[in-house]
Amino acid sequence: MSIIVGNGLAHRFGNELALEGVDLVVDAGEHIAVLGDNGAGKTTLLRILATALRPTAGRLQIAGLDAFRERRRLRHYLGYVAHAPGLYPALSAAENLQFFCDLQDVSRSRVEQVLDEVGLTSVAYRRSDQLSRGMQQRLAIARAILHEPRLLILDEPDASLGSDAADLLMRVMKDKTVVLATHDHALANRLCQRTLVLRRGRSVGTATRLRVVR
Amino acid sequence: MAVALMLLAAGAIFLYAPTDALQGPVQRIFYLHVSSAVAAYGCFAVVLVGGIIYLRNESPAADRFARAGALVGVVFTSVTLVMGMLWAKPIWGVYWTWDARLTSTLVLWIIYAGYLLVRRLAEPGRQAARIAAIVGIFGFVDVPVVHFSVTWWRTQHPGPIVVNDALPAEMLATFLFTLGCTLVLAATLIAIRYRIETLIDARQAIAEPTKLVAAPQPGAAP
Amino acid sequence: MNPLRVVLAVARKDLRAEWRTRELVPALAQFIILALLIGNFGFQIDSRNASTIAPGILWLALVFAGLVAFGRTFAAEREQASLEAMLMTPASPVAIFAGKALAAGALLVMCEAVLLPALSILFGTPFSGDVVAAVLLATVGMAALGVLFAAIVARVRARELLLPLLTLPLWIPFVIAGGVAVQSAMGLPGNYQQAIGLLLDFDILFIVLTSLAARFVLDE
Numbered sequence: 151m152s153i154i155v156g157n158g159l160a161h162r163f164g165n166e167l168a169l170e171g172v173d174l175v176v177d178a179g180e181h182i183a184v185l186g187d188n189g190a191g192k193t194t195l196l197r198i199l200a201t202a203l204r205p206t207a208g209r210l211q212i213a214g215l216d217a218f219r220e221r222r223r224l225r226h227y228l229g230y231v232a233h234a235p236g237l238y239p240a241l242s243a244a245e246n247l248q249f250f251c252d253l254q255d256v257s258r259s260r261v262e263q264v265l266d267e268v269g270l271t272s273v274a275y276r277r278s279d280q281l282s283r284g285m286q287q288r289l290a291i292a293r294a295i296l297h298e299p300r301l302l303i304l305d306e307p308d309a310s311l312g313s314d315a316a317d318l319l320m321r322v323m324k325d326k327t328v329v330l331a332t333h334d335h336a337l338a339n340r341l342c343q344r345t346l347v348l349r350r351g352r353s354v355g356t357a358t359r360l361r362v363v364r
Numbered sequence: 365m366a367v368a369l370m371l372l373a374a375g376a377i378f379l380y381a382p383t384d385a386l387q388g389p390v391q392r393i394f395y396l397h398v399s400s401a402v403a404a405y406g407c408f409a410v411v412l413v414g415g416i417i418y419l420r421n422e423s424p425a426a427d428r429f430a431r432a433g434a435l436v437g438v439v440f441t442s443v444t445l446v447m448g449m450l451w452a453k454p455i456w457g458v459y460w461t462w463d464a465r466l467t468s469t470l471v472l473w474i475i476y477a478g479y480l481l482v483r484r485l486a487e488p489g490r491q492a493a494r495i496a497a498i499v500g501i502f503g504f505v506d507v508p509v510v511h512f513s514v515t516w517w518r519t520q521h522p523g524p525i526v527v528n529d530a531l532p533a534e535m536l537a538t539f540l541f542t543l544g545c546t547l548v549l550a551a552t553l554i555a556i557r558y559r560i561e562t563l564i565d566a567r568q569a570i571a572e573p574t575k576l577v578a579a580p581q582p583g584a585a586p
Numbered sequence: 587m588n589p590l591r592v593v594l595a596v597a598r599k600d601l602r603a604e605w606r607t608r609e610l611v612p613a614l615a616q617f618i619i620l621a622l623l624i625g626n627f628g629f630q631i632d633s634r635n636a637s638t639i640a641p642g643i644l645w646l647a648l649v650f651a652g653l654v655a656f657g658r659t660f661a662a663e664r665e666q667a668s669l670e671a672m673l674m675t676p677a678s679p680v681a682i683f684a685g686k687a688l689a690a691g692a693l694l695v696m697c698e699a700v701l702l703p704a705l706s707i708l709f710g711t712p713f714s715g716d717v718v719a720a721v722l723l724a725t726v727g728m729a730a731l732g733v734l735f736a737a738i739v740a741r742v743r744a745r746e747l748l749l750p751l752l753t754l755p756l757w758i759p760f761v762i763a764g765g766v767a768v769q770s771a772m773g774l775p776g777n778y779q780q781a782i783g784l785l786l787d788f789d790i791l792f793i794v795l796t797s798l799a800a801r802f803v804l805d806e
Contacts, residue, residue: 164488202674204490225676236667238599240606245599252595253677255588277606293671419802471755478751486742495738498799499752502731505795506756509788513759516784520766520776 151214153178153301153327154199159208161194168194169351172208181323183338184331186348192331193233193305195348199329200230200303212301226254228301229294235286239279243270243289246278247296254297264292268318283310291322302328308337316340395539397447399546400440401469407437407550408476412504415497424565427493430500432557434479436550441473464518468511475503589681596672596685601692603662610658614651614697621647622704636709637772644705644768645761648721648728649754651697656732657749659690660740669740673804683733683800690736691729698725711772720767720778723785724760730789730796731756737803759788 154176161169169191176182184192197203198210201221210217212224237246247261265271268288273281278289287310294302302323307330308315316337323330323341332338338345347354414430417423448466449459460466479499486492604610625631625643663669672682698721706713735753739745763784770776 162489200674202670206489222676222678225674230674232667232670234667236671238603238668240603241599245602249595249599250671250675252591253672253675253682255591255676471758474751475755478748478755481751482738482742482748485744485748491741494802495742498734498738498802501799502756502795505791506759509759509791510755513762513784516780517762517766 151178152176153180153213154329155211156199157209159195159198159205159210161191161198161203162206167351169198169205169348172348172353174199174346174353176327176329178327179325180344181328181330181342183342183345184329184348185333185335185338185345189350190348191351192348194351196230196303196305196329196331197232200228200232201225202230202232226297227299228303229297229299231290231294231302231304231307233305235290237278237286237289237293240277242275242277243281243285243292244274246289247293250293250296256297260296260298264296267295267321268292284312287311288318291318295322300326302326302330304328304330306331306333308332308334394451395542396546397444397451398539399543400447401444402543403546403550404437404440404444404472406547407433407440407554408472408500408504408507409433410554411437411476411479411500415500418493418497422490424493427497428558428561428565429554430493430496431483431561432554434476434483434496434500435557436553438473438476438480439553440550441469441476444469445473462514464511464514467514468507471510472503472507475499475506479503589678589684592677592681593685593688596682597688597692600659600686600689604689604693610655610693611696614655614693615700617651617654618647618697618701618704621650622701622708626708631709633710636711637769637774640705640709640711641765641768641772643709644701644721645765647701648694648698648725649757649761652694652728652732652757653750653753655693655697656690656729656736656753657746658736659686659733660736663740678801679804680797680800683737683796683804686737687729687733687796690733691725694725694729695722698722714771716771716778717768720764720771720782720785723782723789724764724767727760727785727789727792728757730793734796734799734803737800756792760785763788 152175154174156172156174159169159172159174160167172191172195174195184195186192194203198205199212199217201212201217201224204218213227215224217224238249241249243265244261247264248258250256251258251260262271265274268291270285270288270292273285278286281289287307291304291307294304304319307319311318319330319337319341328342330338330342410433411430414426414428414433417426418430448469452461453459479496482499483492483496486495621643625639625646629635629639629643631639660669663672673679698718702713702717702721705711732753735749735756739748739752742748763781766776767778767781767785770778770781
């Protein structure tokens with residue numbers, strides 16, 4: 151079953167066209183990487199897929215539901231790691247996660263599990279603005295998986311992660327459908343079966359195992 | 365055609381209606397002043413309805429009506445306020461008092477000036493339209509609430525009361541005629557402005573595909 | 587989904603963050619003290635006219651403190667892109683809004699807890715449960731409106747200008763009714779019961795309206 155079906159997705163900011171005519175089909179359990187230079191439209195596309203942004207044109211279905219109309223329901227189903235971590239600096243790592251448990255009506259016991267999964271148990275009570283950039287990124291990932299989503303949308307999750315990025319991400323991505331944006335071609339190769347390349351807001355094509363136009 | 369009607373109305377005001385016994389020729393301002401106020405409220409009703417419809421089903425036409433209505437409404441409100449002040453000085457001796465009507469008209473002006481400002485400053489498109497619709501709805505509700513509050517406040521503090529006298533027949537006729545002409549003028553102005561807004565929207569819709577959010581990296585893929 | 591849990595979580599989070607950074611409370615406290623000082627020097631206050639002028643100073647101070655406090659409710663969220671993270675959860679936008687209004691209202695109430703006794707001490711005006719009740723009732727409505735409009739202007743340019751412009755006309759009825767209530771509680775002519783009744787009516791009206799509007803303002 152296709153989890154994501156996107157047709158002619160486009161988005162305009164004021165007078166500027168960030169994305170145009172992108173088609174995308176992702177099947178259950180697939181990991182797909184979105185590649186492209188800065189400004190190619192990766193973040194815009196990912197935000198649309200995560201239902202954080204409504205495309206100015208095109209249609210999107212996730213898990214068979216209209217992505218815009220059913221977006222509240224779909225948010226139980228998907229987890230999103232945005233470009234910016236979006237954490238509360240004055241709150242500790244654990245408090246940040248507890249807050250999101252409360253927002254999503256998830257049991258607080260998940261906090262411990264999730265911290266363990268991303269390797270942050272030792273700094274659970276440290277203020278999040280006192281965490282290194284890599285730890286903050288891991289916390290953002292932790293937050294995205296609190297509610298055990300089946301679909302993950304990850305915008306450059308490897309950005310500050312360091313050498314064990316691939317292992318962590320592989321663990322997190324296991325048995326889920328994933329759309330991942332990254333600059334790191336090698337990582338994309340390791341983690342994903344397919345790639346979608348964007349250039350200047352348009353899809354230049356999908357490829358299996360990275361035969362990218364360089 | 366609306367212009368012709370307004371000229372007719374002007375004629376009626378100056379030639380047909382008799383001079384008011386108490387207030388003298390200045391009283392003639394009254395016709396346009398009150399008509400203008402009524403037209404302004406009418407415009408803001410358009411803004412309200414446009415806003416509600418827009419929130420309900422995102423119709424761009426509704427949003428355009430709201431925009432047009434707001435602009436024309438602010439114009440009419442300004443006219444009302446200025447005329448009111450011109451009238452007030454010779455009659456009451458002051459330009460302004462804080463009674464219910466004046467206060468709520470001033471608040472009306474502030475609210476819809478705010479509406480126009482929000483539209484200008486927000487990111488054009490859906491966001492601006494939604495925000496403006498909310499502002500328009502709250503604004504429309506607020507004006508009668510303020511009016512009522514000030515009226516009530518006056519009962520707590522006894523003070524000078526503004527008298528509104530009865531109108532002899534010719535004056536009433538003139539007034540109604542002027543009112544009708546003004547409303548037609550308002551409707552015409554809204555229609556004109558609506559046309560302009562449609563053109564503005566159309567121009568925005570033409571995108572420049574090469575102009576993207578960030579420039580591509582130097583040495584990018586061929 | 588449990589909306590109450592969301593409301594309390596958001597309120598707790600806001601208050602906790604505010605407590606940890608400790609920026610807002612001293613700023614507001616300074617502001618209030620200044621307002622009192624200026625009030626004293628701006629008006630010739632003696633024991634006879636204190637009851638007439640003090641309520642005016644009270645509402646002026648509250649309105650400006652409110653603008654500052656509510657303006658900040660969304661400042662931090664925006665900077666951290668955390669508002670989007672919150673909205674990406676299934677939590678209802680109305681519940682999120684209510685939580686933020688609750689937290690912001692609580693901050694304003696803390697200001698009032700300082701301002702009212704200070705007013706009483708410095709200007710000799712009577713300080714009674716009636717005065718407190720009036721101020722609290724007004725705060726509820728003002729918080730709902732202030733937070734909604736703070737959300738509206740959060741993503742717009744020139745928000746420091748727009749917030750007062752949009753919010754003050756809506757606060758006027760609260761200041762009018764609250765003003766009469768406080769004045770009559772301090773011994774001047776005015777119908778206290780009516781004023782309180784009006785405040786209650788306004789509260790209900792605007793709480794309903796802001797709740798309905800919250801979905802449109804907070805959602806993408």
